[in-house]
Each structure stands twice: as C-alpha cells, then as structure tokens.
Amino acid sequence: MAAAFEPDLLGCRVRLAAEEGHYCGTVHAVGARDGSVTLLGVTFGDGEQQQRLHGVQKFLRGDVRRIEVLERLVDDSLLLVQVALGYSDDSGGELLPRPDGYALLESAAELTEAVAFLRRQQTLGLAAEGVLLGRRGQLSLLTFAAAEFAFVVDVAACGGAAAVQQLRPLLEAADVQKVVHDCRGLSDLLAHQFGVGLTNVFDTQAAEVLLYHRQHGAMPAYVSSVAHTLVTRLGLLPRQVFFPHFRLERMREDQQVWLKRPLAEPLLEGAVKNVVYLRELRHVQMERLFSTFVRCVDVYLGAVRDADDEDASAAPYETHRVPLAVQAVLETPPTWPSRASPDYEQPGLVSNVLVGVDDGMQFTRNVWRSGRP
Structure with a gap:
C-alpha cells in the first residue's frame, strides 16, 4: 500500500x-x-x-x-x-569557498581587467546563456566564477566577436580548468563562430552520466540539469539555484529573453546562481569518480603491510603480480539497484525520467531521477 x-x-x-x-x-x-x-x-x-x-x-x-x-x-x-548554507550532514566536511559577489562586465576595458584576474586562477566555473547555443545560435552571456568573485560578461556590450577573442587565451588555456555543465553547445558555438577551441574542461553533466552508470549498472537515457544536479549533489535548496523553463516547440522564442537589454535582474541572478557552485560540484564528483581508484590504492598500501611474516618475506618476489584483492574492488556490483525501466527505443539505456513529465518542458526538477513507471 x-x-x-x-x-x-x-x-x-x-x-x-x-x-x-x-x-x-x-x-x-x-x-x-x-x-x-x-x-x-x-x-x-x-x-x-x-x-x-x-x-x-x-x-x-x-x-x-x-x-x-x-x-x-x-x-x-x-x-x-x-x-x-550548502552543508548537509553527509557532506564529508567543509566545502570549497564560494564567490561573495559578482560584477556585470559591459565594456572592453572591464573585460581586459577581469581576464587578467581569471587567467591567474587554476579552476573556474563557466556557463553560457543565449539562444539555441551552437554553431547557428546566439551567445549572450559568459559567466566565470572563481573562488572569490564571479564575472558576467555581456558579450555584445563588450565587443561581440572582439570580446570572445579577448577571452580566447583563457578559454584555450591548458593550465586553467573550466568546469562546465554540458559543454556541447558552447564548444560548438565557440569553434564554428569564433575559431576558439575550449580546452581543459571538466564537464559535470558527463560526470553525472558516469556516476549514474557506476551506481546503477546502466546507461541513463536522459541528462541531469545543472540545477537539479546542484540540489541532489550539494544539498542546496531549490531557491538557491536557477531552473530555466523553455518550451521545446518555442525554444528560440523563449530564449530571446537572454538578448533583451537591460537584462532582467532575475535572469542575471540566475546566470550567476548556476555557475558559482560548479567548482564545489566538481570537487564532490571527483571524490566519487576516484573512489574505486582510492580503494585500489588502499589495497596496495595494505597488501604487504598487513600480511603475515611468511607472505611478507615472499612479497619482493611477487611484485610482477597484481594483488588479488584488487579484483574484488573492480568487480564490486552497482552500489544502488536501479529503479529505472529499460528504454526499448534505445537498447542499452534506461529511462530515468518520471512518467508523465510535460513533453513541452525542457527541464524539470525531477528530470534526473531513477523512477519506476
């Protein structure tokens, strides 16, 4: 019942x-x-x-x-x-520092100063807003979040194509990691419209796909929105993140709101909300992605140390063999049995979206959930 x-x-x-x-x-x-x-x-x-x-x-x-x-x-x-405050009782300790403010950049001079600061960072959150982001889309905003501060770049106000070229050294920097949630559209747009190759990217949506597969033993058919991922991974409240609502059949029309100036304050805040937590999200995901590796290292640490004297004496002659205990780590089954149903239209995937979700809605708060029909 x-x-x-x-x-x-x-x-x-x-x-x-x-x-x-x-x-x-x-x-x-x-x-x-x-x-x-x-x-x-x-x-x-x-x-x-x-x-x-x-x-x-x-x-x-x-x-x-x-x-x-x-x-x-x-x-x-x-x-x-x-x-x-961004803490949950299973967070494992203090999370990374978050930006305590942001600035909207609307001139080339402001952008030059910001790029000089951002270029000195090791890890940045990065998000883009616009209309149908891709090679035929329109870029409106690029938002960067460092540990101390966030910058919202109004691309058109800062010079359009010239602004993107100002950002090229940062976007292509191999020594600055950019944390992005779903880099597909942005990568396509930058490459085909501006000849810029986005480099050194940690994609948190790609990480979610891998974590889902590891946890459930199946490939998800649907992706997780950045807002829902932040709520589920970091324990944030829905009011702390931004849920964009776009109708699939009116996507171009609905996304025109990003091109209007002055930009509405809720949209500006929304652009900031979903980028300031990306560095933290990467931190949490990396811990989970490396969990198997860490367990393998633990096996190596104890393989000889915890053995009896006889086995320890033979250990120098067995260094060419993989410790047998590693096999148990690698063969660990999924940590949480999946409640998702097979996707019969795409064999090998599971339908991880709730039944009855509005077909005209691009994002919902429940889109990343293993649901049973």
Missing part, C-alpha cells in the same frame, strides 16, 4: 521500505503536489551492508511500501539552515 507523507514528518528520522531495499534518512521536504518525500543523510541497506548516499534523495508515494518514524528529535528549522 502506498505510504502517505504528512507534513509533520519534517525533521523526523525515518526508515523507508522500497522494492529494492531500505533507506534511512532525515525528512527535508514533503511535496504536497507530487506526493513526494525528500531525505537528507541517507543510507541504503541494512547492517554491515549499509551504504551512504551523497546529497538529497527524493521518493514518490508509489516508490515507498512502508514508512517508519525512527525519531522525532531533529529540529527541522536547524536542518533547513544547514542546507541553505
């Missing part, structure tokens, strides 16, 4: 029974509209098999067979404050 999620569950530590197993976590939100419950500090499994899941996890009413309240001692107001 489907569970009923009541508002008084907020702040409670609960245990959810789903088809694939048990989840424990603290209730962060209860959705009256979609019948959902969102948990923080989530673990999956029982006993020694428990595995910690990073970020927030959302469940629909139909996913949950039973819900049990473990304790009602958590102060939900405190919980929300922690999330608003």
